[in-house]
Amino acid sequence: MSHTKQAITDVLSTIRHPELGNDVISLGMIQNLTIESNKISFTLALQKPNDPFASSIRKACVKAIHQNLGEDAEVSIELKVPAVQTKESPYKLQASVSKVKNIIAIASGKGGVGKSTVAVNLAVAMAKTGASVGLIDADIFGPSIPKMLGMEDAKPEITKEGELELITPVENHGVKHLSIGFFVNPNDALVWRGAMATNALRQLIHQGAWGELDYLLIDLPPGTSDIHLTLVQEVSVTGAIIVSTPQDVALADAIKGISMFTGKSIDVPILGLVENMAWFTPEELPNNRYYIFGKDGCKKLAERMRLPLLGQIPIVQSIREGGDSGVPIASKPGILADSFDALAKEVISQLIIRNTERPETKRVEIKHK
Numbered sequence: 001m002s003h004t005k006q007a008i009t010d011v012l013s014t015i016r017h018p019e020l021g022n023d024v025i026s027l028g029m030i031q032n033l034t035i036e037s038n039k040i041s042f043t044l045a046l047q048k049p050n051d052p053f054a055s056s057i058r059k060a061c062v063k064a065i066h067q068n069l070g071e072d073a074e075v076s077i078e079l080k081v082p083a084v085q086t087k088e089s090p091y092k093l094q095a096s097v098s099k100v101k102n103i104i105a106i107a108s109g110k111g112g113v114g115k116s117t118v119a120v121n122l123a124v125a126m127a128k129t130g131a132s133v134g135l136i137d138a139d140i141f142g143p144s145i146p147k148m149l150g151m152e153d154a155k156p157e158i159t160k161e162g163e164l165e166l167i168t169p170v171e172n173h174g175v176k177h178l179s180i181g182f183f184v185n186p187n188d189a190l191v192w193r194g195a196m197a198t199n200a201l202r203q204l205i206h207q208g209a210w211g212e213l214d215y216l217l218i219d220l221p222p223g224t225s226d227i228h229l230t231l232v233q234e235v236s237v238t239g240a241i242i243v244s245t246p247q248d249v250a251l252a253d254a255i256k257g258i259s260m261f262t263g264k265s266i267d268v269p270i271l272g273l274v275e276n277m278a279w280f281t282p283e284e285l286p287n288n289r290y291y292i293f294g295k296d297g298c299k300k301l302a303e304r305m306r307l308p309l310l311g312q313i314p315i316v317q318s319i320r321e322g323g324d325s326g327v328p329i330a331s332k333p334g335i336l337a338d339s340f341d342a343l344a345k346e347v348i349s350q351l352i353i354r355n356t357e358r359p360e361t362k363r364v365e366i367k368h369k
């Protein structure tokens, strides 16, 4: 039997939103109502992202239609959720980053351990899986990603949408990219650069025209800094990846980096550790391994801290050359690309586990004096 729109809206107008008081028709929550013989479909447009009544209203709609119009009605309801609005940020364009499914911080305690190299190759390997991937270079001390992605001279386009200025990320090797280096002059004094950099990072996050992304990777400067704090205040960081070499001094700093993220006030989960420069392998003797920074240091630390070891990457000349030439090694088929592919797979698995086991990370509240 076919039903009329009038009959259906009459039935739905008996369902009230328990919190808002009015019925779902007068609240404008029923949209795109279509009827095809006994198939009734519509969109239930929620007014806030985490409406606790979404599921009960949906069930009530189905029940009311069945009771009033007959059990044979096939009801299909799609939920429409508005974009998340975050509170304190001065930037209006919150929709940009709200379409990013996972934000991943790449950090280390010590400098020079290969964060940027790992970030670039991981981003390229993730993009090869068919995912949409963005990468922000948040290192004010030495932005290096534009060079590693072969986009040193790129100038991101700035467009106006009403009052808003949007920055279009540049793209290479399947990765959308923006760097603090595009906006902060490296010759400016470090203190001045620091103040500008936190602001620049906010803009890259909120005004970057990221669109829908599966993964947005943030390559952080070494240690713990204002940049780290800005990041966890501005967005909900899904998880952090800690890069270290197996050397004791690097591991000691890695522990400090881990503590920063897992501390009570920040509480960002660690997805795992990456042991970079795990051994040296000469290109011409691929089966030889020389453990110049020690053997399995990071692996043992991961076991001790009960964190996943996401991968072990050797020191190989072509990894460095890939970085210097702007053609990441992960983009060229070979055993090194295979190890970054395996790393990407492990990171994606850990993200799935993290997202099923833990709620969304809370942004760190900014305390106004």
Ligand SMILES: Nc1ncnc2c1ncn2[C@@H]1O[C@H](COP(=O)(O)OP(=O)(O)OP(=O)(O)O)[C@@H](O)[C@H]1O
Pocket (backbone or CB within 6 Å): 108, 110, 111, 112, 113, 114, 115, 116, 117, 118, 139, 142, 144, 220, 221, 222, 276, 277, 313, 314, 315, 316, 317, 319, 320, 321, 323, 324
């Ligand atoms: N697995 C590797 N094999 C060979 N060279 C590597 C490897 N990892 C990193 N490098 C080289 O080591 C140097 C430092 O790496 P990278 O810039 O990625 O470190 P970083 O931790 O980001 O440094 P910073 O703390 O300055 O940001 C670079 O010249 C890079 O090409």
Ligand SMILES: [Mg+2]
Pocket (backbone or CB within 6 Å): 115, 116, 117, 139, 142, 144, 219, 220
């Ligand atoms: Mg770096």
